[in-house]
Amino acid sequence: xxxxxxxxxxxxxxxxxxxxxxxxxxxxxxxxxxxxxxxxxxxxxxxxxxxxxxxxxxxxxxxxxxxxxxxxxxxxxxxxxxxxxxxxxxxxxxxxxxxxxxxxxxxxxxxxxxxxxxxxxxxxxxxxxxxxxxxxxxxxxxxxxxxxxxxxxxxxxxxxxxxxxxxxxxxxxxxxxxxxxxxxxxxxxxxxxxxxxxxxxxxxxxxxxxxxxxxxxxxxxxxxxxxxxxxxxxxxxxxxxxxxxxxxxxxxxxxxxxxxxxxxxxxxxxxxxxxxxxxxxxxxxxxxxxxxxxxxxxxxxxxxxxxxxxxxxxxxxxxxxxxxxxx
Ligand SMILES: Nc1ncnc2c1ncn2[C@@H]1O[C@H](COP(=O)(O)OP(=O)(O)OP(=O)(O)O)[C@@H](O)[C@H]1O
Ligand code: NI
Numbered sequence: 001x002x003x004x005x006x007x008x009x010x011x012x013x014x015x016x017x018x019x020x021x022x023x024x025x026x027x028x029x030x031x032x033x034x035x036x037x038x039x040x041x042x043x044x045x046x047x048x049x050x051x052x053x054x055x056x057x058x059x060x061x062x063x064x065x066x067x068x069x070x071x072x073x074x075x076x077x078x079x080x081x082x083x084x085x086x087x088x089x090x091x092x093x094x095x096x097x098x099x100x101x102x103x104x105x106x107x108x109x110x111x112x113x114x115x116x117x118x119x120x121x122x123x124x125x126x127x128x129x130x131x132x133x134x135x136x137x138x139x140x141x142x143x144x145x146x147x148x149x150x151x152x153x154x155x156x157x158x159x160x161x162x163x164x165x166x167x168x169x170x171x172x173x174x175x176x177x178x179x180x181x182x183x184x185x186x187x188x189x190x191x192x193x194x195x196x197x198x199x200x201x202x203x204x205x206x207x208x209x210x211x212x213x214x215x216x217x218x219x220x221x222x223x224x225x226x227x228x229x230x231x232x233x234x235x236x237x238x239x240x241x242x243x244x245x246x247x248x249x250x251x252x253x254x255x256x257x258x259x260x261x262x263x264x265x266x267x268x269x270x271x272x273x274x275x276x277x278x279x280x281x282x283x284x285x286x287x288x289x290x291x292x293x294x295x296x297x298x299x300x301x302x303x304x305x306x307x308x309x310x311x312x313x314x315x316x317x318x319x320x321x322x323x324x325x326x327x
Pocket of ligand 2: 047
């Protein structure tokens with residue numbers, strides 16, 4: 001299966017007042033053509049940094065230290081500003097958590113949508129695009145200012161803008177987190193439908209394991225700036241091979257309400273100043289042994305997925321997750 005985009009051993013750090021903070025510590029991720037791939041993990045695990053790296057839309061304090069990102073064969077960290085602009089415009093579409101910050105409050109929706117479309121879009125073309133994003137009254141929405149729309153409608157406008165030029169890769173960072181719980185499922189379903197319809201790939205970054213389980217074919221679990229497990233959603237979420245995935249699922253199963261933030265796992269995630277020479281999860285891990293504190297696990301193939309854990313076989317052999325707390 002061909003990949004539309006991939007990250008290889010990517011290292012990104014942020015300059016902070018307390019020194020350099022390593023947000024990605026050798027992240028690997030391949031996005032297949034036409035798939036929906038979810039990236040999950042606790043706050044701070046590096047999801048947004050990885051998502052932004054695909055379009056090199058990182059803030060000024062971020063520094064790409066090492067590794068490669070390719071989108072449709074183009075090395076995004078090697079190209080000049082103009083090529084990068086073209087790549088973002090023609091091949092990528094972004095949807096962020098808060099639609100109101102993505103839209104210009106002073107400009108009618110129709111004009112903003114038209115500017116994202118190729119050529120000079122007619123009103124009929126604008127309303128047709130809004131309709132594809134499942135806005136029920138596109139003619140009215142076209143004339144409205146962003147503040148006149150509900151959060152869900154505004155996010156649908158952002159989605160329309162993101163697909164305006166038929167991107168090959170849609171990157172959605174917590175696309176439903178700012179919305180009312182009642183419409184999260186619907187907006188996610190719209191994104192999934194558009195992905196299907198356009199043949200684009202959808203990379204969706206989220207805390208919401210249940211929502212992702214329903215919509216993503218594959219799931220990547222991030223911890224400490226690395227992808228620690230990636231595979232088919234059904235397999236990873238039913239029979240995890242990484243202790244962190246297992247802990248996430250056990251924590252999530254304690255709550256019955258969809259869309260909620262994950263319950264915390266005991267202990268705190270790492271903040272890295274440099275390369276982690278051990279397993280970053282070892283201090284919180286029920287399976288950890290001396291080797292985990294001494295040797296960085298490299299990705300390896302276990303039970304049809306990629307896992308960075310020395311003891312993945314032991315994790316797999318354990319009983320499926322029930323509703324009890326992590327061991
Ligand atoms: N602009 C920034 N300046 C300094 N540090 C940052 C910046 N953005 C992110 N970080 C740090 O980088 C690490 C990774 O952050 P990132 O936002 O990528 O994680 P995330 O998984 O998307 O988290 P969340 O679920 O909270 O959105 C965190 O430790 C975070 O505090
Ligand atoms: Ni984030």
